[in-house]
Amino acid sequence: MVLPQAATGPGPKLIQEGDLVVVYESYNAIKAVYVDKKGQYANRFGNFQHKDWVGQPYGSRVHCRPPGRGWVYLLAPTAELWTQVLRHRTQILYVADISLVIANLALTPGKVVLESGTGSGSLTHSLARAVAPHGHVHTFDFHQLRADEARAEFDRHGLTGLVTGGHRNIEEQGFPQELHGQADAVFLDLPGPWRVVPSAAACIRPDGNFCSFSPCIEQVQRTCEALDRHGFTDIRTLEVLLRTYEVSTETLHTNAAQTQQPNKQGKKRSRGAAAAATDETAADAAAADGSEAAVAAAAADPGFVRQVLAKPCMDARGHTGYLTFARRFVAAVALDNGSGGSSDAEEEEDAGEQQGGAAADGEERQQQTDSAYESGAGI
Ligand SMILES: C[S@@+](CC[C@H](N)C(=O)[O-])C[C@H]1O[C@@H](n2cnc3c(N)ncnc32)[C@H](O)[C@@H]1O
Structure with missing residues (x-):
């Protein structure tokens, strides 16, 4: 993320006007505050003047006025803290799921990742931090207001060069054509992720990774079937149960x-x-x-x-959802000696048969969507 403006040079990082500061009162009372010299932060211990914070190093303990009564810590924002303090516009992904997503998508600096839906941008901040400074996150949401608010937040947090936020119906239109073959990873948090698998297959580079988050196992089943039909391998589903x-x-x-x-x-x-x-x-x-x-x-x-x-903890969060991971299949190089493997033509035939089988299972809507993506129609 999301570095405070002063966080790039050597030495202590000093809080500046306009910075995002995470105000820490206790482990279960943490809030996001944008520093405004005329602003104040109030809690049950008293009032804190923002102007007293400007010039202080991140990590400082500051007192309210009059001094001596209450105090808070001023933390530098991180992607993890942002997930704890952000305003929920939708349900969000939390750190237990996020960490597994980042690890299994093998996101490292320089990678390109596609995401939909953007939602509240909780995951997007962690994706951006993982691929910074030279990678990129393309994130899409079909809800205009959410897409706009997320974009404004990315700009405010200094992520403009790392994140492009788009307004698009990804289940109906798939990812834009110009992103085909450009992605190292695709992440979906959508009601019908299986509808986007053909588009994900078109976008992910060979040996790239796919991940989908779904709260229901029926969504997982349909997504796994679509992944299998579209050349993904190493398909696995994990459930993260957090115990605090x-x-x-x-x-x-x-x-x-x-x-x-x-x-x-x-x-x-x-x-x-x-x-x-x-x-x-x-x-x-x-x-x-x-x-x-x-x-x-x-x-x-x-x-x-x-x-x-x-x-x-008695109120620890249990099931949040299932994470389904898959790897984009890389076709084996055909051997001249005829000693094994199947030709591209044979593989296409297999894929055709699999799709025929799926259609026989009553997946006509899926078939129509899949073939629309394959032909590039509607993208
Ligand atoms: C649960 S939220 C995603 C939360 C996000 N992962 C986070 O951590 O903040 C799901 C989002 O998907 C968006 N969405 C649903 N269907 C969509 C579609 N067909 N195309 C694009 N976005 C869609 C919704 O508007 C919503 O904002």
């Missing part, structure tokens, strides 16, 4: 201490759940409320220990 953990410090009973510690009547304890016990000490009660007094009381009680715990 909550890490906290808590006060726990130590069993050994509990069984030996005398209770208020001077008898040895032998107990199950602390909450059910009638011989509750101050530290027992304090452990439950977690206050500073509780922690101090617990620390003084040999029956307790402070420990860092990690447990899975």
Whole structure:
């Protein structure tokens, strides 16, 4: 992405007027702010004047006015942070899926990638960062307003030379003819990705990669069938399940201490759940409320220990969708000795038969679309 204007030279990167800054209050309170010398940022701790931020290095901790009460961190934007803070115009891809997409599409600096739909531009920022500084992302959305807003955002984030945003119905028209044979990778996040497979096949260079994101397995099935018919190989579908953990410090009973510690009547304890016990000490009660007094009381009680715990978040995001990857088939060079392989003519015949079979399965609409792409009609 998306570098702050001052991020290109050596030395600390200083915040400037107009820069995008990611304001970090806590791990679950992060916001995007464009610095405007007359602007201010307000939260429950007070008001922060943007003009106080100008000239500060990214990563600074800044205080509100009057100083001493609240503070926030000012982070330099990255593609990952942008995904966390952007305004949702659509559903978006998150970092778990994005990282797998970038890795499996083998995106490196200089590559050319085609994307549809653009949506909120969450993935587009990561694609741009992956292919920078000399590659290019061509992204298309058939929703005029979304396409325009995304384009404005790309410009504002300094991605003009890296990303071209277009308004186009990709399922009906496919990618533009001038992109045929030009792409190292194609990514689709559309309701009917299988309709675009013929156009993707025309655009992806030999040994290039395809990826489609779909929330439903029925979409995946149809896409895989289309990929198979159009010369893709190494077709595989992955589901990313993200599991986040909550890490906290808590006060726990130590069993050994509990069984030996005398209770208020001077008898040895032998107990199950602390909450059910009638011989509750101050530290027992304090452990439950977690206050500073509780922690101090617990620390003084040999029956307790402070420990860092990690447990899975109950509200962790589960299924987001399926990622289907495929590689563009490279036809083997025909051998003179007739010892194997099939000729181009035979392969075309095979493809014809496969398409005939698919049509027999009731895929007439698909057939019409596929042949429209193959003939270049409507593109
Ligand atoms: C779920 S959003 C994509 C989100 C995007 N991957 C992101 O990370 O922000 C799907 C987008 O596809 C667009 N779309 C749907 N059908 C389309 C078509 N036939 N041609 C082009 N765009 C289409 C929608 O307008 C929508 O913006």
